[in-house]
Amino acid sequence: MYMTQCLHRTLQQNPEHLATLYGERRHTYRQFVERVARLAGALQRLGMAPGDRVGMLAHNSDRYLEYLFAVWWGGGVVNPVNCRWNVAEIVYSLDDCATGILLIDEAFAAAADDIRLMARTQPLFIYAGDGDVPAGMHGFERLIANSPAVEDAGRGGDDLACIMYTGGTTGFPKGVMQSHLNLWSACMPRMVDMPPIAGGRLLHVAPLFHVAGMARALIQFLAGESHVLVASFDAEHTLQVIERERITETLLVPSMILALLAHPHFDRYYLGSLKRLTYGASPSAGEMVEQLLARLPDIELSHSYGLTEACPVVSSNLPCNHRPEARVSGLSRSVGRGGLGVQVKIVDPHGREVPRGTVGEIIVRGPNIMQGYWNKPEETANALREGWLYTGDAAYMDEQGYLFIVDRLKDMIVSGGENIYSAEVENVLARHPSVAQCAVIGVPHPQWGEAVHAVVVRNPGAQVDAAQLRAHCRQFIARYKCPKTVEFREQLPLSAAGKVLKRVLRERYGAGAAAPAN
Structure with missing residues (x-):
């Protein structure tokens, strides 16, 4: 059970089938595997040993998929970097697992100098974007063109395949260690x-x-x-x-x-x-x-x-x-x-x-x-x-x-001794035709300990107010579960996975500050 096995299978059975399409670039599986094997060889020449971590800081592209499989083909471990982080968070993840090589595209190339300045061990940069290769970086396409293809290292089973840092709806990110067996066992069911x-x-x-x-x-x-x-x-x-x-x-x-x-x-x-x-x-x-x-x-x-x-x-x-x-x-x-x-x-x-x-x-x-x-x-x-x-x-x-x-569990609201689950309230709010998105949190309250507070994004042109939303909620759930206060925003803070960052919403109400009355 190793992740590159699927490439061998498709190369044998359907090599001319389209593998990737990105803009004007199209590669068949024959071309994709050749590029992966050459990039793996380049990574090995640049110092990637079995089990070494290689990161990528980039938007989606065909090169991102080539990076994943080239690292595994060459025996390394991928560290896909959250490109919505600030530089300090990026450097934390690189330093935490000693990532020695970092692929970076044109959208994030300007961050390379700050990463070099802040990282304990400066990574070697590979430019995986379009246009001229910045000074001090290796070029992705040049590495593929100038490197011979290498044999698949064949690492699999319990060998580490990926360190994926949690996107962080809470606290500082943790590096989740995923083996080839873990990934395979998640995909097959x-x-x-x-x-x-x-x-x-x-x-x-x-x-x-x-x-x-x-x-x-x-x-x-x-x-x-x-x-x-x-x-x-x-x-x-x-x-x-x-x-x-x-x-x-x-x-x-x-x-x-x-x-x-x-x-x-x-x-x-x-x-x-x-x-x-x-x-x-x-x-x-x-x-x-x-x-x-x-x-x-x-x-x-x-x-x-x-x-x-x-x-x-x-x-x-x-x-x-x-x-x-x-x-x-x-x-x-x-x-x-x-x-x-x-x-x-x-x-x-x-x-x-x-x-x-x-x-x-x-x-x-x-x-x-x-x-x-x-x-x-x-x-x-x-x-x-x-x-x-x-x-x-x-x-x-x-x-x-x-x-x-x-x-x-950490988002459960305890108000007047009653447990209130935010998802139940959110489901009811979401039924209102004027609500595009919503999130429910607990905010400090002098009498009940916590009060239910809703943050709502209206649909375009909608004029619904807090009283109307509370009346709507009372049709479906107990009064104590209904929002005591409602705040309207243009958008909700989201993680890279599209999850609402409730800790960001709660920051406004820290240190005992109550929600505005409405």
């Missing part, structure tokens, strides 16, 4: 549940430095199918590419889907080639699903739940559970059932499994679970206990094994 579309073209919009984007790319490579890439998300450009390249499948976060639906030219584009869309990162996407299926009624929707430590998928809610009857029953609001080979339990604070329908913490066990956190034994011991990964997510499981996320 997903392929059983959702077999890749034969002859399909997958559009990469979600960032490849994030575990969801990378894992979805690996599944497409395991299937020997084609990849179409855009540098980053732009609603109009995404619609254009889906139409022009006859995209069959993509992975998006809800904020991207909402941006597409809100685009004034959405209905001008032919999107009939799009057969399947996977979404994640939000437990309150019910109304978005209704909007999407109203516009694209024949599309297959799949919702995945996971985390970096699980490489990433824990459960999937399949297309059958997005049909009308499932949406009426509420099953479409589940995050699905545990995948093949993944054991899932809901437990109390003492680690004891709770009855079905009872809220507790999700814990997970299986061959997809990380090896641990790089150089953080205490954090590893806290997350991995007796073979189980403690996710920190609060949920309940129904009699059929479907999971329903209610909150992050």
Whole structure:
């Protein structure tokens, strides 16, 4: 079980099939494997030894996929760097796992001097962008052109494949260690549940430095199918590419889907080639699903739940559970059932499994679970206990094994002695036709300890106010759960994975500051 095996298979069976398409660049699998083998040789000549870490700080491109496989082909370990971080955070991740080589594209080349200045061990830079190669860097294309292809190192199994730093909805990032076996074991069950579309073209919009984007790319490579890439998300450009390249499948976060639906030219584009869309990162996407299926009624929707430590998928809610009857029953609001080979339990604070329908913490066990956190034994011991990964997510499981996320444990609101799960309130708010996005947090309150505070992004042109939203909520949930205060914003702070950064929202209400009364 080694990640480069899929390249050997496709090279043998379908070498002229399209591997990657990025702008005007197109490579078949024969060309892709040749470039990977040459880049692997170049990395070895530059000093990459077995197990050494190689980073990439860049937007999506065909070169990003070549980087992943070239590092593995040459025996190294990838460190995909979150390009939304500031320089201090980037340097932290590079120093933390001693990344000696860093590939960088034109969007981030200007940061190289600051990285050199701040890093304890200055990495060797490879310029993976277009245009002239900056001084002091090696050129990506020149390295491939001038380096002979090398044999695949064949590292696999429990060998370390990736150190992926958590995007950080809380605290400073931790380096999640993923082996070849971890990645393989995460991809294969997903392929059983959702077999890749034969002859399909997958559009990469979600960032490849994030575990969801990378894992979805690996599944497409395991299937020997084609990849179409855009540098980053732009609603109009995404619609254009889906139409022009006859995209069959993509992975998006809800904020991207909402941006597409809100685009004034959405209905001008032919999107009939799009057969399947996977979404994640939000437990309150019910109304978005209704909007999407109203516009694209024949599309297959799949919702995945996971985390970096699980490489990433824990459960999937399949297309059958997005049909009308499932949406009426509420099953479409589940995050699905545990995948093949993944054991899932809901437990109390003492680690004891709770009855079905009872809220507790999700814990997970299986061959997809990380090896641990790089150089953080205490954090590893806290997350991995007796073979189980403690996710920190609060949920309940129904009699059929479907999971329903209610909150992050740390985000649970305790108001007047009552536990309030923010996802429950968010789901109700999201049903209001004027609400585009929302997040619910607890803020300090002198009487109740915490009060429910909603942060809402209105749909364009909507005039809904706080009183109307509270009245809407009272139709569906108990009064004590309804927002005491509502704040309206133009946008919510999001992580690279599209998750709302609630810690950023809470920072405004630190040091005992209460939310504004309304």
